[in-house]
Amino acid sequence: xxxxxxxxxxxxxxxxxxxxxxxxxxxxxxxxxxxxxxxxxxxxxxxxxxxxxxxxxxxxxxxxxxxxxxxxxxxxxxxxxxxxxxxxxxxxxxxxxx
Amino acid sequence: xxxxxxxxxxxxxxxxxxxxxxxxxxxxxxxxxxxxxxxxxxxxxxxxxxxxxxxxxxxxxxxxxxxxxxxxxxxxxxxxxxxxxxxxxxxxxxxxxxxxxxxxxxxxxxxxxxxxxxxxxxxxxxxxxxxxxxxx
Amino acid sequence: xxxxxxxxxxxxxxxxxxxxxxxxxxxxxxxxxxxxxxxxxxxxxxxxxxxxxxxxxxxxxxxxxxxxxxxxxxxxxxxxxxxxxxxxxxxxxxxxxxxxxxxxxxxxxxxxxxxxxxxxxxxxxxxxxxxxxxxxxxxxxxxxxxxxxxxxxxxxxxxxxxxxxxxxxxxxxxxxxxxxxxxxxxxxxxxxxxxxxxxxxxxxxxxxxxxxxxxxxxxxxxxxxxxxxxxxxxxxxxxxxxxxxxxxxxxxxxxxxxxxxxxxxxxxxxxxxxxxxxxxxxxxxxxxxxxxxxxxxxxxxxxxxxxxxxxxxxxxxxxxxxxxxxxxxxxxxxxxxxxxxxxxxxxxxxxxxxxxxxxxxxxxxxxxxxxxxxxxxxxxxxxxxxxxxxxxxxxxxxxxxxxxxxxxxxxxxxxxxxxxxxxxxxxxxxxxxxxxxxxxxxxxxxxxxxxxxxxxxxxxxxxxxxxxxxxxxxxxxxxxxxxxxxxxxxxxxxxxxxxxxxxxxxxxxxxxxxxxxxxxxxxxxxxxxxxxxxxxxxxxxxxxxxxxxxxxxxxxxxxxxxxxxxxxxxxxxxxxxxxxxxxxxxxxxxxxxxxxxxxxxxxxxxxxxxxxxxxxxxxxxxxxxxxxxxxxxxxxxxxxxxxxxxxxxxxxxxxxxxxxxxxxxxxxxxxxxxxxxxxxxxxxxxxxxxxxxxxxxxxxxxxxxxxxxxxxxxxxxxxxxxx
Numbered sequence: 001x002x003x004x005x006x007x008x009x010x011x012x013x014x015x016x017x018x019x020x021x022x023x024x025x026x027x028x029x030x031x032x033x034x035x036x037x038x039x040x041x042x043x044x045x046x047x048x049x050x051x052x053x054x055x056x057x058x059x060x061x062x063x064x065x066x067x068x069x070x071x072x073x074x075x076x077x078x079x080x081x082x083x084x085x086x087x088x089x090x091x092x093x094x095x096x097x098x
Numbered sequence: 099x100x101x102x103x104x105x106x107x108x109x110x111x112x113x114x115x116x117x118x119x120x121x122x123x124x125x126x127x128x129x130x131x132x133x134x135x136x137x138x139x140x141x142x143x144x145x146x147x148x149x150x151x152x153x154x155x156x157x158x159x160x161x162x163x164x165x166x167x168x169x170x171x172x173x174x175x176x177x178x179x180x181x182x183x184x185x186x187x188x189x190x191x192x193x194x195x196x197x198x199x200x201x202x203x204x205x206x207x208x209x210x211x212x213x214x215x216x217x218x219x220x221x222x223x224x225x226x227x228x229x230x231x232x233x234x
Numbered sequence: 235x236x237x238x239x240x241x242x243x244x245x246x247x248x249x250x251x252x253x254x255x256x257x258x259x260x261x262x263x264x265x266x267x268x269x270x271x272x273x274x275x276x277x278x279x280x281x282x283x284x285x286x287x288x289x290x291x292x293x294x295x296x297x298x299x300x301x302x303x304x305x306x307x308x309x310x311x312x313x314x315x316x317x318x319x320x321x322x323x324x325x326x327x328x329x330x331x332x333x334x335x336x337x338x339x340x341x342x343x344x345x346x347x348x349x350x351x352x353x354x355x356x357x358x359x360x361x362x363x364x365x366x367x368x369x370x371x372x373x374x375x376x377x378x379x380x381x382x383x384x385x386x387x388x389x390x391x392x393x394x395x396x397x398x399x400x401x402x403x404x405x406x407x408x409x410x411x412x413x414x415x416x417x418x419x420x421x422x423x424x425x426x427x428x429x430x431x432x433x434x435x436x437x438x439x440x441x442x443x444x445x446x447x448x449x450x451x452x453x454x455x456x457x458x459x460x461x462x463x464x465x466x467x468x469x470x471x472x473x474x475x476x477x478x479x480x481x482x483x484x485x486x487x488x489x490x491x492x493x494x495x496x497x498x499x500x501x502x503x504x505x506x507x508x509x510x511x512x513x514x515x516x517x518x519x520x521x522x523x524x525x526x527x528x529x530x531x532x533x534x535x536x537x538x539x540x541x542x543x544x545x546x547x548x549x550x551x552x553x554x555x556x557x558x559x560x561x562x563x564x565x566x567x568x569x570x571x572x573x574x575x576x577x578x579x580x581x582x583x584x585x586x587x588x589x590x591x592x593x594x595x596x597x598x599x600x601x602x603x604x605x606x607x608x609x610x611x612x613x614x615x616x617x618x619x620x621x622x623x624x625x626x627x628x629x630x631x632x633x634x635x636x637x638x639x640x641x642x643x644x645x646x647x648x649x650x651x652x653x654x655x656x657x658x659x660x661x662x663x664x665x666x667x668x669x670x671x672x673x674x675x676x677x678x679x680x681x682x683x684x685x686x687x688x689x690x691x692x693x694x695x696x697x698x699x700x701x702x703x704x705x706x707x708x709x710x711x712x713x714x715x716x717x718x719x720x721x722x723x724x725x726x727x728x729x730x731x732x733x734x735x736x737x738x739x740x741x742x743x744x745x746x747x748x749x750x751x752x753x754x755x756x757x758x759x760x761x762x763x764x765x766x767x768x769x770x771x772x773x774x775x776x777x778x779x780x781x782x783x784x785x786x787x788x789x790x791x792x793x794x795x796x797x798x799x800x801x802x803x804x805x806x807x808x809x810x811x812x813x814x815x816x817x818x819x820x821x822x823x824x825x826x827x828x829x830x831x832x833x834x835x836x837x838x839x840x841x842x843x844x845x846x847x848x849x850x851x852x853x854x855x856x857x858x859x860x861x862x863x864x865x866x867x868x869x870x871x872x873x874x875x876x877x878x879x880x881x882x883x884x885x886x887x888x889x890x891x892x893x894x895x896x897x898x899x900x901x902x903x904x905x906x907x908x909x910x911x912x913x914x915x916x917x918x919x920x921x922x923x924x925x926x927x928x929x930x931x932x933x934x935x936x937x938x939x940x941x942x943x944x945x946x947x948x949x950x951x952x953x954x955x956x957x
Contacts, residue, residue: 001237002237002238003237003240003241006237006238006240006241006242007241007244007245010241010242010245010282011245011248013278014245014248014249014275014278014282017274017277017278018249018252018256018271018272018274018275018278019271020271020274021267021268021270021271021273021274022267022268022271024267024270034349034350034352035350035351035352035353035431038349038350038351039431039433039435042435042438043433043434046434046438046499046500048953048954050500050646051954052954053646053728053731054645054646054647055712056705056708056728057645057646059707059708059709059711059712060701060704060705060707060708061653061656061657061704062643062644062645062649062650062653062654062657063645063648063649063650063653064650064652064653066650067648067649067650070648071646071647071648076950079950080950083950
């Protein structure tokens, strides 16, 4: 029957395909640590974008110099915290083989 | 006022406003709503002057077009009791005998005097019903 | 071939089940290989469903009538465009489209996040796989598109004539892309909740998908409104119909979500609110998919125009209850990281915007489900109509447009009151000027809500203009660029911001169109003989002559018979002159014989309105015709008597002669004419919204990788200055 044949062929193809990752060696890198580093990098970029946004707001006259200084100081302090946490993770591990 | 208290006050105010609006909404929906009815319900006990939303099937052979308007009869989906309808306005494209329709109006002397453009016909396919007229 | 398609679906179901199992096993045991394997399974699922889709499309293109759905919705003489798109006019085909889109979007997001968010992704995969399992079970066990006939019929039914309009056929893929698109951030939110990684990462990873989903869904809703306006005979674009509302509700909550996630990204606030919003958006998307095919609202008492009603409701209930329980259990991880610094901040405007959007959605939800609510509470079923909806939505819409103007003006975190006042000077002045001009030069004062809306549109456009102006000024100060360069760089480097402002401008224009066309439309329904004239609004309309076409359909829908009219339209106070050609297509009834006999059946099938609209920036003139076919009764009877036994080709000649009689006899016809001011701005505004969304979606060049060095503050300064 055409249906049974198609079923077998497709099932075989799919099984072979999803088995590809299963035959690799288990990656050495720690998933949680890689996540944390990526998270912090993303948070850093987001914080930089915030600092630039705040400066644009100031240049466009939406906030006074005093208010901007307060905001900018807060944001930079938060950015520095993120940078410290990135450094605390230690040097980046070798990129794992894909 | 210290921040925490301010926040509490804000929250209470917001909640009160929300409840008042919701209350107004609920109240007006019940008073502005049109009651749904089948032909047998209307034939048996229609209140004069009250707006109804009639659903049922168009009776075969009952459609008469006169000038700008038309007359037809609507029967129960699963029965024979029918009520005549006088209608004027847009006739949706899928309108045909035997199709299910929804039309709004008031009953006068045993006939439903339909609101203009209020005729809706259910499309025979399983997807979107056809719309009626009258934007507002 | 149907067997191959069927097998693809069944293997696809197994693959999806495997994806769920492998991802969960990989997550719980920490064995990454299984998570990778589950991702590969989702890739495989996409490939299988693309194949199944391909098999169906080939069946349509070759008019393979052994497929039941091809017979239902296509035929050999259906125009090619409608052959290709007819698949999703059927229940089975549309389900396949839904799960196909889901598999493609899932494969895309899993590929994009394959090296990141390693704790969350497995659970997101499981959720996406689980949704796919549900839809595939429906397809495989209940509504398979690959059901065949052992003895195929000779002819297909053709696509339902009412759907033969390009907008109507592109509308479902757009809507489904929207619904499916929202499942991506939903799945990641669930994953984030399970793994307690409730920071902004799941939002950042899925931001583009949420925006893409919102854009598709909005575009799909627009197409539906455009179809209603240009294809149906009533001349309106929105009727607060349950089916329309079902698609609008997730879009509104999705809009709220797009705004409030920005607050979480910046300040770590509104965490509970955001996960609740995305759960609501997804549940409403499922509800929307379900409502259109269940019949529980449009058909008042019957439950289910199909067998899918109960399973769908069960699935929706499971998703809703499961998500709510998960949120409650994870409340400790959803504690806010900060508080509102100041009421005068963009964050607080966003909160207001969210409240308004949720209120509008609540109103629509209540009104849409009122038949069921009233039946449950009072025993009598009743429904509310457009006036009720408009009563509540109009003021809320006004507040929304106002906020759309205030938001861009206010700074993030804290705005200085004095600066804010100064920032509002020009826009408020512009709004006041608009108001004065409107009162002096137009009858706008006749409708107070419209007047307010027009003023607010002026306000929003002025705000957006001011943002561009000041932004260019700021760049010139900061980087010394010339104005054109500054403009390009400004928008290019702040795509999300200016994309968003463009969307706001588009929405303001859209509401301008809505307000003007609702409040100031002129409508006339009139019966005219050829030569007669009628007046509508500022126009004089003369019915010049009837038209009749046989097998010569202009609109590309394949209709055999078209009766129409040529009308001369003249503006009363000016030289504007044009013609309109509204028509009506007639299809043959599939049941032979019938009350009108052999020839009568060609006029007794479906008939569709072919509207003619002259669109314009200032106003549209819209016209539909209802020909009076009573003049043809005698010719048809005579033809029945004399020619009923002729062979098919000869019958066609007789039919052509009958059709020609309509033109030569010139009977009267009923016309509906609408003159709608500024209705085109709805579509123009929609286009601007689309442009804004595309701008916001446009990818920026990759984040520059920077090495860790010594002094933080100095490095920070250095890095920022390179921006």
